Amino acid sequence: MSLSFNHWWRQLRFRLENKEDWNDILDDVFLLHTKLIDDVPLFYAAKKNSVGCINNLLRYASTNIFERGGLGETALHIAVMNDNLEAAVALMDGAPELINEPMTSELFQGVTPLHIAVINQNISLVQHLISRGADVSTPRATGLYFKKRKGGLLYYGEHILSFAACTGNEDIISTLIDAGASTRVQDYKGNTVLHVLVLQPNSLTACQTFDLFMSRDAELDHSVPLDKKPNLRGLTPFKLAAKRGNVVVFQHLVNKRRVFQGSLGPLTSNLYDLTEIDSWADNKSVLEVVVSSQRREARRILEVTPVRELVSLKWNLYGKHYFRFLLFVYLLYICIFTACCLSRPLKDIPANYPRPNTIYSFNTIYVQKRFNESYVTYGDHVRMGGEIISVVGAVAMILLEIPDILRVGAKRYFGQTALGGPFHVILIIYAGFVVLLCVFRVCEVQEEMSVMAVCLVLGWCNVMFFARGFEMFGPYVIMIQKMIFEDLLKFMWLLIIVIIGYATAVWTHYMTQDPLSVPDYTSLPVMFFSEFVLDTTFINLPIDETVPTPPIVYIVHVSFTLFSSVLLTNVLVVMMNDTMSRVGQERDELWRTQVVATTLMIERRLPRRLWPRLGICGLNNGPKDHWFLSVQTMEQIAGDRYCTYSRTAGQGH
Structure with a gap:
């Protein structure tokens, strides 16, 4: 069994290193895991929840309580995986050394029975493990299965508390914190439990759990709030939500920082905290993070209040005027350079x-x-x-x-x-x-x-x-860029391959002819260029009809015209139409992203006195170093729908 397992593990490592499909790999993992469980009596008893068998086996000195399965698991891991409370209690009482034993395989390295009980949301097992001395703070699941990586199935962080956070089970979270689990633990990427929550697919559950952690952390009176703690990339949970395009969590965090001013009928006035959002005093603000993110979802953050209002204020008050002045200066400069050249x-x-x-x-x-x-x-x-x-x-x-x-x-x-x-x-x-x-x-x-x-x-x-300074032209410039660097680049690779084949085929005839008979075919490099020009229909077929030409040359040219000029050109047209349609759907998002990117560029290059800070100082509304943006919204009933209108009252200081 040992020989076959070592052979299988070498194959698995090879597949992991070559980034093969995770689902296929895990199918093989759990298939071998099941086979090994049935071969070990203690494992089989734990799986079947047979307390009597477990007690009998533990009496024998020959029973190895630390025996490992194919995943590096012990018998207690197997009992907890199968939610077998009686078997787990029997193992904990008979072999308490197993309580904090981690799994040892490279795939599941560091996973303890408490990790498994938490992720299975088995509160009874969690309580039994903690009451018998399970460590709630130190163990870390560092196996490949739990790494944040492309193609990974899940990311729960490493610590037991972050596993509990991902489940959203408030009872388990409170039990772990009461048992001494720190809310400030960080994994190998520096992510706290709040960062891990932002990355979870269930955003509504993440928001509720977020509030629970913030309230429990506030009881400990730390100098830096938990939601202000950055990871190794300098991103707080708030900024990470913006980068990932998690609109639900981002909006939830924005609303938690909102200060209600008052209401007058349908008119409501709120102050929104610009901390971490405004780029004026933060070199890695939400605006910077969103613009630099490659996710389309991140651009939706620019539609959230107060980000939308802040961007609009920056652009309309200062940005577009400075940018158009730069346009005038550049046009003057390039005209001077052109005159010097001429x-x-x-x-x-x-x-x-x-x-x-x-x-x-x-x-x-x-x-x-x-x-x-x-x-x-x-x-x-x-x-x-x-x-x-x-x-x-x-x-x-x-x-x-x-x-x-x-x-x-x-x-x-x-x-x-x-x-x-x-x-x-x-x-x-x-x-x-x-x-x-x-x-x-x-x-x-x-x-x-x-x-x-x-x-x-x-x-x-x-x-x-x-052109990005004008809403009419900005998205079309991005359309041109995408066509050149995506569609046209792919087309050119295909065209080069076709031209090499056809040009060399024609050259096999003209390499024996007088170079002056057909000037467009004097050498192989010239022939490559002539075939390219012929494909783009800029010239007619460069063949001297007064000179006898083999039929194969005509056949090659006709097939080249059909394959390249007709087929490949139409493929390019289809790709460009698809790009135009896609950019057209994202027009507003792209325009707003361009505005933000341009505003940030100008803001970084201009002296601060030319770009006043927008908002209201939080002297009377909150911390002295916080700035707020006042946004008024009005709701009125139109038929059976609510229409919302917003207006921003921003001040520059």
Whole structure:
């Protein structure tokens, strides 16, 4: 049995490391577990709740009470798993050493009988275990089954109290706390029981349990409230709810911090605490967390009061005006750079100028001036002023991007469309090339034209970034980004594979022909480009009809047209239509997310005196360092429905 188990365990570890399906793995785990239970008398008696057999077996010295099953479990684990109270009590009385014994397999490492009794919500077993000395604080379930990981089935934290929190059983929670379980325990990710509650699927139960823990923790009079305790990523339960898009828990926590001002008929006025929500005094606020989250559910947090009202105030009072001023400055800057490029210093080509051995060089009539000839006239000095502005502006762009990259992280900063990721890449590449242009000019490098062309394309394409300042255009810019980096990228991979196959097939004929007979097929690289252009229908079939051509060439070209131009192009159209439909459904969410991301960007880059803090200081309404936003809501009955209207009274200080 030992040999077969070791062989099975090696296979299981291999499957775990290769991230195979959890359901299949667990089926095999519990199948072997059942087989091993039936082979061990003490295990079988515990499973069948046979108290007499257990007592008889414990009398024999040959009985190994610490014998382990396939999952590293003892007989007491098996009794508790099957909710066999009598068998568990008999084992606890006859072998009290088993009470705090954890499971030892890599899958269920650290699980004690009390863990199992709690998760099964067996209050009787919980009480019996605690009365007989079960440890309620120290044991930690650290096995792979309980890790927070992609593809994992559950995440209950590690401590017994966090297991109880996930069940929502108030009697068990109170029993554990009364027995000495700490409400401040944290797992390997730094998550407290409140963090674990936020991650549970049953949000309503989580809210009720949340209140229970807060009330019990308040009795202990800690300096820092439990809901303000962050995990290792710096997220409090409130911020974690925002990141995960758990609207129910987030709204519940917001309402707990709400201060009722008064009501007048259908009009109700409330003060909402902006602590952890407003980004003015918190570098990792709810707004930051939501924008940087990759979950669509997180964007729904922006529709919750008072987040919606705060975002609207920030944008309408300051954000959109600053952003449109930046648009004006950038347009002025890129126009200056374009004028400098169009008026770059050129002179007639000298008679003895060495021409490169290329076709296009024979049409060249102007060449770049030397550095000492480029800044002589008044017009040259004016252009030099524009060039200085261009270089200084490029350096400033790079310096402004660095703090945001370090704060958000390069992967999220450049990878998320809501943050303008592709445009930040474009901006940094553009700025780097402008600095390179300055080096080329000083060193008199003649190839500055190529770098200048790239700069002009990138610089003007970056103007689309400012479309996010307008509700009409903002979502369409994200649509373009998604089409380029999702649909078009997939299409290009398919097209490249097809072109390689067809281009090499045609080249097998033209590699034996005169290169000048068909200029579009002079070499294999040129043929690749010609096939790509042919696929995009920019040119006709590049075949000289006066020269005999094998039928196979026509067959290859016809099949290429049908497969690539017809089939693949229609696949691209379908993918783009799907993207348009999806973005259209998320239009309002994307617009609001863009507004938040843009507001945060401007807020971080502007001096504080240009961006007053919004809200009302909590001197008379709560803690002195808390700020509140006053929101008025009005409900009136329209037919058989209630219509709710809200208005925000925000003040800047």
